Amino acid sequence: MTAQRSERRLDDTEMATWLPVIRFVQLLPQVLDRTLKDEVGLNHARYAIMVTLAGRDDGAVTMTELARIAGLSRSRLSHALDSLEERGWVERTSCSTDKRTLSAALTPAGREMLRTAAPVHVEQVRELVLDPLTPAEREQLQSILTKLLPGVTAAL
Template sequence: MDERRLDDSEMATWLPTIRFVQLLPQVLDRTLKAETGLNHAHYAILITLAGRGESTVTMTELAQIAGLSRSRLSHALDSLEERGWVVRSSCGSDKRTLSATLTPAGRELLRSAAPVHVAQIRDLVLGPLTDEERAQLGAILTKLIPGVTAAL
């Protein structure tokens, strides 16, 4: 096996994977912006915060969960905070550690954006697959995520 080149079988898997991984965020971003004025990265941050209920999330946790660098996260949170959708505060015991919380306005925005996002995910990703294929895709991605996360 040539270590410098993917074989035909590997290439047949890799090319559609990379194409899908590159295209999906662009399509999701374009639709969310057009329908709600919110980009996909901001939506991911807001939905992550919403999943925590009333509790706060530290910047480190949020960056890991949302898959963003700390600088990109900071820039995104600046924008979300300016719009009144997120509030940042220092953690009680360690003033150097910042956390973020979703505001009521942020929750309302998510209520209007979620149906757009969910419909698109169903249309582009889940709908074309059978139940068995969805389970396989979930299992495959769950198996691959730790390696990618560890490489960050």
């Protein structure tokens, strides 16, 4: 049985903080998605999957770990990987120690696509998130998000 939630409401100051957060987290992925689609034909969620795979030194990531890192359900991840695999950018393989465990890795063509997409993504991240902030504000943002992320990821 779940504990009864408090009926405490956000006060005006809290609401003034919360509403821009909602707006930002809803709009940023849409803008990043549109630009990546328009410029390189890749949506932001698939780009994030490919970046995650590229960042692994050992190359392959299990489906469970990739879903957790990418913040996707297993079914959404599977659909995205189907699309990436059809384009020749990702390959799925069975784990050498447990044939029931699937892993994904970037192909050379996938690495090449990332080299094409990364400058588009980086330019937009700088324009929309980093450049408007002072170095001190960037540190504050990093600190705040680092503090908030564990609670969000634990709730998944």
